[in-house]
Amino acid sequence: MRLDEADPKGLVRESYRIEGITLGECRSIFVDWALSLPVDAPMKDAVRVLIAEYALGAPGHPMSQVLEDGLKTPDAPKRRGGRAARVGGV
Secondary structure, three states, X not given: OOHHHHOOOOHHHHHOOOOOOOHHHHHHHHHHHHHHOOOOOOHHHHHHHXXXXXXXXXXXXXXXXXXXXXXXXXXXXXXXXXXXXXXXXX
């Protein structure tokens, strides 16, 4: 994945440029960033690209912590529809 695909609006890039940004503000930016990704984009791959581009050079930045935490989130559950969802089918 390319950097322009991983951060299409440049939200994460800009967060690293904000002087005195807080952890809470970085979390908010991260949510906005995640919502800006295409639905089918692999989020963890995008986070890895962002870590390689920005976080490795700024390990003490609050956004670096948020990105690392983003890798720890579980994958989204797969949707199960129909009868299998209601009765726990195979």
